[in-house]
Amino acid sequence: MAELRNCPECDAFFNYTGLREVCHNCAQKEEDLYQEVYRFLRKRENRAANVDRIVEATGVERDLLYKWVRKGRLHPAMFPNLGYPCDNCGRITNSGKLCEKCQNELKSELRTFDAAKEFRDGIEHRDRATYLSGKK
Structure with a gap:
């Protein structure tokens, strides 16, 4: 059953069903940003871009990139310089919650x-x- 929550991005009410953490409008904006990042990374010269380069070129927030890598939407196998911070020390890792x-x-x-x-x-x-x- 859906639960009424405030969107953490825009503070609007939305029905939380467990599928997404933000309202429909913010989810759509997030998807548009994802498509922009994915188009950027699909270019051969940008496939080895690191998080700093992607943030600089697309203006997408670093935490959003980390979220997409953690959820498997951007695969480190395809884009080798992508990762997210270790939950313990903050070093960049590609899998799990902790770095090696x-x-x-x-x-x-x-x-x-x-x-x-x-x-x-x-x-x-x-x-x-x-x-x-x-x-x-």
Whole structure:
């Protein structure tokens, strides 16, 4: 069921159905900007353009470009210098929420945590050992 919300761009009311975050008018403006960026990138000389170059040439906001890359509308495979910021450190990445460096750091911390947990569990198990006396 639709929910009545204010558009974050123009503050107009719209029925939010989960498909888009903005009202119909703002969604149409966003689509027009997307088409402009896509036309720019389809030219052979612009395919390797980075985010700064695209913003400069088209006037589209950086966050909007990041949104399109994150959602898969602009594919880094086709446009190799495109990406979006890592949620942790802000470095540009092409997939997931974290860049490769942050992923590796997180994996390392998880391995350390798991090793420490195994060590603690081993100590607890050892301390719970029961001893049998020879008496009946």
